[in-house]
Amino acid sequence: MSNSVTPAIDGGASVSREQAAGAAPALRTRALSLWYGARRALDAVDLDVPARRITALIGPSGCGKSSLLRCLNRLNDEIEGTRVEGEVRLGEADVYAPDAFVHELRRRVGIVFQRPNPFPLSVHDNVAYGLRLLGIRSRRELDERVEAALKAAALWDEVASRLDDGALGLSLGQQQRLVIARAIAVEPEVLMLDEPASALDPAATLRFEELLHELAGRYTLLLVTHNMQQAARVSDFTAFMHAGRLIEFGDTDALFTNPRERQTEDFITGRYG
Amino acid sequence: MNGTRAATAATWMLGGLVGLCIATMLGLLFFTLGSGLASLRPGTLERITLADGSSRLAEVVADDGNALLLRTSETRRLGEGYERVRRGDVVARRAPVDAFMIGLGDGRRVLGIGDDAALAAAVGSVGALARVVEVLRPNALGAFEGAGIFLRRLARFVATPPDASNLAGGVLPALVGTVTLVLLMSVLVMPFGVAAAVYLHERRGVGARIVRTAIDTLAGVPAIVYGVLGLGLFVHGIGAGIDRWFYADRLPVPTFGGGGLLWAALTLALLTLPVVVVSVEQGLARIPSSLRDGSLALGATREETLWRLLLPAARPAVLTGFVLAIARAAGSVAPLMLVGMVKLAPASPLDGAFPYLHPSRQFMHLGFAVYDAALASPDAIRGVPRAYACAMLLVCVVIVLNLSAILLRNRLRDRYRALES
Numbered sequence: 001m002s003n004s005v006t007p008a009i010d011g012g013a014s015v016s017r018e019q020a021a022g023a024a025p026a027l028r029t030r031a032l033s034l035w036y037g038a039r040r041a042l043d044a045v046d047l048d049v050p051a052r053r054i055t056a057l058i059g060p061s062g063c064g065k066s067s068l069l070r071c072l073n074r075l076n077d078e079i080e081g082t083r084v085e086g087e088v089r090l091g092e093a094d095v096y097a098p099d100a101f102v103h104e105l106r107r108r109v110g111i112v113f114q115r116p117n118p119f120p121l122s123v124h125d126n127v128a129y130g131l132r133l134l135g136i137r138s139r140r141e142l143d144e145r146v147e148a149a150l151k152a153a154a155l156w157d158e159v160a161s162r163l164d165d166g167a168l169g170l171s172l173g174q175q176q177r178l179v180i181a182r183a184i185a186v187e188p189e190v191l192m193l194d195e196p197a198s199a200l201d202p203a204a205t206l207r208f209e210e211l212l213h214e215l216a217g218r219y220t221l222l223l224v225t226h227n228m229q230q231a232a233r234v235s236d237f238t239a240f241m242h243a244g245r246l247i248e249f250g251d252t253d254a255l256f257t258n259p260r261e262r263q264t265e266d267f268i269t270g271r272y273g
Numbered sequence: 274m275n276g277t278r279a280a281t282a283a284t285w286m287l288g289g290l291v292g293l294c295i296a297t298m299l300g301l302l303f304f305t306l307g308s309g310l311a312s313l314r315p316g317t318l319e320r321i322t323l324a325d326g327s328s329r330l331a332e333v334v335a336d337d338g339n340a341l342l343l344r345t346s347e348t349r350r351l352g353e354g355y356e357r358v359r360r361g362d363v364v365a366r367r368a369p370v371d372a373f374m375i376g377l378g379d380g381r382r383v384l385g386i387g388d389d390a391a392l393a394a395a396v397g398s399v400g401a402l403a404r405v406v407e408v409l410r411p412n413a414l415g416a417f418e419g420a421g422i423f424l425r426r427l428a429r430f431v432a433t434p435p436d437a438s439n440l441a442g443g444v445l446p447a448l449v450g451t452v453t454l455v456l457l458m459s460v461l462v463m464p465f466g467v468a469a470a471v472y473l474h475e476r477r478g479v480g481a482r483i484v485r486t487a488i489d490t491l492a493g494v495p496a497i498v499y500g501v502l503g504l505g506l507f508v509h510g511i512g513a514g515i516d517r518w519f520y521a522d523r524l525p526v527p528t529f530g531g532g533g534l535l536w537a538a539l540t541l542a543l544l545t546l547p548v549v550v551v552s553v554e555q556g557l558a559r560i561p562s563s564l565r566d567g568s569l570a571l572g573a574t575r576e577e578t579l580w581r582l583l584l585p586a587a588r589p590a591v592l593t594g595f596v597l598a599i600a601r602a603a604g605s606v607a608p609l610m611l612v613g614m615v616k617l618a619p620a621s622p623l624d625g626a627f628p629y630l631h632p633s634r635q636f637m638h639l640g641f642a643v644y645d646a647a648l649a650s651p652d653a654i655r656g657v658p659r660a661y662a663c664a665m666l667l668v669c670v671v672i673v674l675n676l677s678a679i680l681l682r683n684r685l686r687d688r689y690r691a692l693e694s
Contacts, residue, residue, distance in 0.1 A: 075570060078565075078569060103574055107572030110571070111566075117563035117567045119567065119582055119586075121585075129571060129573075130572060133571060133572055133581075179567070182571065183570075186571060
């Protein structure tokens with residue numbers, strides 16, 4: 001199954017790499033460290049996430065991948081006892097500046113979680129939720145932007161006739177695409193996906209990966225995945241993390257075929273642990 | 274094998290206990306409804322002849338095996354007709370078809386035997402002194418006529434005010450008082466209950482611990498203590514203060530400084546607050562944290578998340594709290610005796626005069642009507658049927674209030690069912 005997808009992606013990725021080389025990163029961290037109470041979850045992470053590309057974040061469980069994502073949009077603020085050091089820049093903006101407007105930053109960095117988390121509202125209202133937060137009240141504008149987001153998430157054809165039905169009645173795959181539609185409706189610059197396909201069956205996963213490619217042209221995607229083949233298939237760049245540290249970052253093909261670090265090699269060849 | 278057997282035994286035991294609970298509940302319900310409705314049914318009039326040769330026309334209202342309790346004609350005073358005779362003394366009982374009964378507005382019943390001319394004469398002489406509310410020949414009633422009389426009595430009981438003695442007539446003011454009180458209570462308790470639950474859910478500090486302890490303690494306080502609290506805090510504290518500042522010209526006649534509907538509703542709101550808080554907090558706790566994160570990640574503030582997502586999703590739990598509060602409040606009578614519930618209110622707190630709802634007025638209550646009819650009337654046996662009827666009505670009020678709240682909740686819950694699984 002992966003064979004049928006890989007060639008097409010390779011073609012796309014080789015073009016993108018050349019373009020990405022000179023572009024400014026959409027998201028940049030410098031010496032980013034995170035503590036949960038006394039436990040250190042991230043250790044001086046320096047990561048440049050290239051704009052409008054897919055960057056995969058791989059590493060063993062508990063290595064800090066999800067923590068890193070939650071640092072980038074400051075969702076960790078909601079957990080008591082967390083402490084952050086270092087710098088995160090979204091474009092030019094300093095995410096952890098004392099006067100940073102957290103809610104505006106979060107809108108610019110969308111996140112999709114491992115298990116789809118549609119709100120207990122209708123399909124339409126799920127996608128319109130973020131738009132209403134922006135103060136959009138006009139029914140027509142809401143409808144148009146909801147439709148655009150659902151089309152971009154490849155869900156429109158399946159739900160066009162039941163926009164007012166509860167979102168919890170959709171299948172898991174549909175729910176995950178709905179959550180993506182909800183995230184991209186507010187036009188974020190970066191879309192982070194935390195193991196978004198792990199709850200999906202193989203067919204839905206395949207579809208989902210195609211969707212990621214369509215989105216990559218418009219958004220900067222940061223994809224956490226446990227699935228090495230998925231990372232290799234889908235991403236342009238890959239970052240390998242271990243024990244809270246960023247071990248290696250580079251072009252996906254290069255990292256998978258010719259890793260610089262011993263730990264990376266052990267992990268991608270399955271010798272790890 | 275062993276495990277299966279143990280599980281089976283436990284299943285049977287649990288099932289038995291649940292069955293017992295349901296049977297008790299249904300038994301109580303049917304007893305109350307049955308006794309209440311039976312008290313409104315026209316009873317048979319019998320001519321009872323005793324061994325000493327005397328005979329009287331009476332309705333047998335109770336029969337304990339040894340003795341019969343008769344209710345004979347009451348021409349002068351309510352309750353004078355009750356008479357207990359030994360079963361062994363009764364030599365003959367028969368039910369004459371031409372027996373008649375004249376029901377009077379003060380609850381008295383004048384009995385007689387004779388043709389229509391005799392009945393008309395009796396109505397004429399009795400009616401000169403008292404208001405006649407009902408004339409019937411109970412032994413000659415067909416099934417339909419009997420049912421008609423029963424329904425007419427039920428309507429009169431529910432929809433008319435009581436006689437001056439409060440021992441006869443309807444209970445409309447008590448019914449209105451009960452429903453108004455419970456509705457006003459629910460309007461008052463919900464905002465506070467939801468706010469307290471949200472506070473407890475969002476905060477984990479010392480303040481939240483103090484509030485939680487206070488609410489847990491409130492739940493364990495006996496109901497009558499709430500009455501004392503309401504009297505001291507609301508009536509003598511806040512109420513007297515309002516009178517001093519806004520109604521000084523009417524003093525020493527109290528306006529809000531006496532017991533009244535508002536203070537009673539606030540007292541009940543305190544009583545039901547823990548129920549609402551616990552229910553709403555559980556509902557908020559059941560909402561997966563991923564929904565909260567999802568909302569925050571879209572750029573919502575905590576407040577926006579609360580108003581747009583968490584509270585709407587917790588709506589079934591809020592309504593469950595509402596149902597429980599209503600059930601608790603409608604059944605609480607003791608604390609109300611101190612804060613404005615009276616046997617006979619001079620004016621209804623709900624009437625056609627602007628502003629329609631008069632929160633400072635005293636009110637009547639079905640629970641108190643039960644107590645009053647059963648114990649406070651001059652002789653106990655006479656009040657019991659009326660107590661049954663009042664109890665039946667109170668149970669019906671609670672059932673109707675609960676059912677409407679439950680239906681409302683279920684309609685909402687269908688939308689959120691997938692959340693709970």
